Amino acid sequence: MILVTGGLGMIGAHTARALLDLGQEVVVTSHRRTAVPSFLTGEVAVEQLDVTDRGAFLALRERYDVSDIVHLAGSIPGDDPVAYFRTDTTGLFNALDAARAWGVRRFAVASSLGVYIGRGESPWHEGLSLPSAELPHLIVAFKKAVEPLTTHGLQGSGVQPVVLRIGSTWGPLMDPESPFNYIPPYISAVLRGEKPAPLYADDGGDSCYAPDAGRAIALLLTADTLSHTTYNVSSGRPMRNRELADALQLPCKPGGQPNPHLDITRLTTDTGFTPQYDVPQAVAHYVAWRADNPR
Template sequence: MILVTGGLGMIGAHTARALVDLGHEVVVTSHRRAEVPSFLTGKVVVESLDVTDRDAFLALGDRHDISDIVHLAGSIPEDPVQFFRTDMAGLLNALDAARTWGVRRFAVASSLGVYIGRTENPWHEGLELPTAELPHLIVAYKKALEPLTTHSLQGSGVQPVVLRIGTIWGPLVDPETPFYYVPPYISAVLRGEKPQPLYADDGGDSCYAPDAGRAIALLTTAETLRHDTYNVSSGRPVTNREFAQALQAITPGLQLDLLSGREAGPGDNPYLDTTRLAQETGFAPDFDVAAAVADYVAWRAANPR
């Protein structure tokens, strides 16, 4: 059985779904969210868990024969010190469980934000991570967890898999998320409002949540992996023009204003190189921009997020 912490969140739920589709038994944990997405109902075991409670975490191993862990649980920062304390405690308890249970593989969510400061494009796993000013507490934490994970599992027999996850959106995303402007943009259109115009050629990394979940599931279950760090995304940059065209194609009469070019002037939009992921798991995205937008709009017709 594979454990997915934070398994009722957007990325966790789609990861759990992909694992089930691959034929695996899955137990998901959630602390604050109780509603199980329709696509997981009756297909996974749900455990309520505060990942900062070490005893409760380890007790999962008494109830389930857990072979692998995908640690995706996380909190939203309010007080910086409390955020770091909470998420670090959760990580350390998950690592403790991995070592105690002797699981095969421990996958943990990092972020494309760790590459901030590198001027190369696309970003690939072989780049050294620079010392740079980071835009958010979450990115700082993700950058710190990478060496903590690999060093904590050294010599344990548990294989670490650091997931440098790109810009993910889709079913279960917060429709008004402050971390990616596309879901609020689509939400405005769905409300019948005219969103603020975007620069047509701005954009960058973007991956639809079902694709991201399947990539993580493939990395978790692959027979062998040659590395301990993998970019998880679509592997191609996406522009605002593509999103606007996809929305217009499925919405009769919709006209979206776009500003010409890029806000910062000529240049490239950064995105993740997923060559390593594709070569070792065979992953390729199922959704292009048009298919993703159509699927998401259909999902939102029956779901609030």
């Protein structure tokens, strides 16, 4: 059985769905969120768990024979950065303790494409050295710290660490007014009958539809062997705003330039992953989902 912490969040839920599709049994944890998405209802075990509670985390083993862990649980920073770092570091350490104590095969943890900030080239690949750079958000700073904490924390344990440098992901279950990705708010405005301001046609960058991100992570957890510790998780191609606007039959403004995107050669080579959704397919799927779901 595979444990997915934060498994009712956007990426966690789609990872759980993909693991089920690969024939795995799955238990997901959630702290505050209680609503189980329709595509998981009745198919996963759900545990209400605060991952900062070490005793409760380790007690999961009394109920489940966990073979692998995907640690995606995290919080949103408030006014106190130290409190945020303390909360999410405690959750990470408890997950690492569990991985070591239970002797799981693999421990995958969420990092971010933000670790590459400061590199001017594109696409970004895992062989690049990570620069010292001013980071735009506390979450990115924490994700960058997660990588050595995880790899060093598992040394000598026999547990294989898998660092997931997750790209810009959007889709079902994301906050439709998310400040972290402009696509759901843009589509939400269209669904309300509004006409959002035209986007610059050639702006854009890394973008991955959530079901594809979940499937990539699931393939990394279930692959017979992995040749690396760190993997980019995304679509492997830059999205341009004209693709989004065309899918919604909206006009664009000329100009713009895409941001860097993630190279997924390593992911594809080791798992066979290729994205199932292009931009028009993702938009159509998301619009259909939102017809029956608030987020």
